Amino acid sequence: MDRRRAVDVLIVSLGSTAGLRRADEDLGRSLERAGASMILATAERPASMRTLMLTDLAWARAARAAARAALAGLERPPRAIVYSSTTAALLWPQPGAIRFDAPSAANRRGRHGLWQRPLERLRLRRAPLLLPWSEGGRDELPPGVGARGRTLVLPVCIEPSSPVEALAPRAASEELGARDITAITYAANPSKKGLDRVLAAWREVRAGRPPGEELLVVGTPPGELAASGLVPEGEPGIRVLGALAPRDYRALVRRARVFVCAPRREDYGLAQLEALADGCRLVTTPAPGPYAALPIARALDPRLVDDDLALALRTALEDPLPGYAAAAREALAPFGREPLDRLVAERLLPRLLG
Numbered sequence: 001m002d003r004r005r006a007v008d009v010l011i012v013s014l015g016s017t018a019g020l021r022r023a024d025e026d027l028g029r030s031l032e033r034a035g036a037s038m039i040l041a042t043a044e045r046p047a048s049m050r051t052l053m054l055t056d057l058a059w060a061r062a063a064r065a066a067a068r069a070a071l072a073g074l075e076r077p078p079r080a081i082v083y084s085s086t087t088a089a090l091l092w093p094q095p096g097a098i099r100f101d102a103p104s105a106a107n108r109r110g111r112h113g114l115w116q117r118p119l120e121r122l123r124l125r126r127a128p129l130l131l132p133w134s135e136g137g138r139d140e141l142p143p144g145v146g147a148r149g150r151t152l153v154l155p156v157c158i159e160p161s162s163p164v165e166a167l168a169p170r171a172a173s174e175e176l177g178a179r180d181i182t183a184i185t186y187a188a189n190p191s192k193k194g195l196d197r198v199l200a201a202w203r204e205v206r207a208g209r210p211p212g213e214e215l216l217v218v219g220t221p222p223g224e225l226a227a228s229g230l231v232p233e234g235e236p237g238i239r240v241l242g243a244l245a246p247r248d249y250r251a252l253v254r255r256a257r258v259f260v261c262a263p264r265r266e267d268y269g270l271a272q273l274e275a276l277a278d279g280c281r282l283v284t285t286p287a288p289g290p291y292a293a294l295p296i297a298r299a300l301d302p303r304l305v306d307d308d309l310a311l312a313l314r315t316a317l318e319d320p321l322p323g324y325a326a327a328a329r330e331a332l333a334p335f336g337r338e339p340l341d342r343l344v345a346e347r348l349l350p351r352l353l354g
Contacts (some may be wrong), residue, residue, distance in 0.1 A: 007074065011028055011041065013066075013088070014043055014059055014084055015084075019156075019271065046062050060088070071094075077094075081097065082096060082352070085098075086120050090123060092123065100131070100133065101133045101134070101267040107289070137268070154340075155340065156268070157336070158277050160278055185215065186259075194285065195225075215237065218241050221242045257280065262285040265288050272284065272293035273293045276296065281324055283316045300321075
């Protein structure tokens with residue numbers, strides 16, 4: 001077997017969603033721009049399981065297999081390992097830094113995290129470095145982990161999917177009324193994302209809107225939603241598109257006036273931040289969890305953050321604030337590639353390799 005020379009950083013990517021895969025790829029490119037060599041080991045998607053406990057076990061095993069294969073292909077061990085998510089680190093073959101949006105202690109409560117939570121605490125205590133995506137994720141670390149001095153908040157890179165100057169002239173000037181998709185939502189996990197609440201709000205608002213307007217639902221197979229009864233097949237005003245390639249999905253977001261969601265818990269809000277970056281107005285309910293997009297949405301237009309989702313959606317469509325997209329881009333500046341590259345080069349890499 002051909003074996004590569006040792007690299008500086010091995011990233012063990014869970015890759016269970018397109019957003020996680022993209023975040024890991026962005027981190028790898030940022031490390032390379034900082035002068036480090038790296039390889040990305042991505043877990044193979046396991047078969048679907050009936051419970052969260054079994055699902056996490058299957059993904060943890062897949063991450064361990066990916067890490068072992070990558071380590072076996074190196075002449076010497078990497079100088080550092082980064083496990084992307086606490087699930088990826090649960091069965092690690094050797095210790096490394098852990099990057100995460102939220103710990104299992106916060107999003108696997110009760111019976112859903114019976115075996116994950118105690119093992120996660122052990123891994124978090126042994127990790128040389130903890131890399132939460134947000135301050136909220138850091139604050140949800142379980143007590144007794146002893147994270148002080150071992151934590152660096154490392155956000156995910158958020159940028160427009162197309163340069164602003166390449167957008168249509170009216171879109172570039174923030175005239176969002178020119179967009180031809182009324183609303184879009186991402187619901188890869190329909191229950192957690194509150195798709196039922198989004199649909200109820202849309203149906204209420206659509207009753208008084210011009211015919212032909214649509215809500216696009218992305219991330220969940222049409223047959224699954226039809227079988228659940230959430231979206232009867234052929235219901236007017238709702239189009240279910242299923243899973244899309246990231247490029248195709250972001251192309252739709254660039255055409256949408258509103259991104260609407262009602263999460264029951266939000267570990268970060270990656271889809272919401274991307275929607276803001278692409279000029280959508282974010283309509284959302286408040287939600288527990290380290291919801292990084294929530295304070296930004298409130299600062300941009302507090303009327304669009306409301307438990308009365310129908311009221312917020314109607315406001316976004318009928319009484320939009322001017323300059324919203326430009327203000328969103330300014331608010332997202334700390335999430336841009338250049339500041340994150342500086343963070344990786346000046347603070348992350350020295351701690352990983354020091």
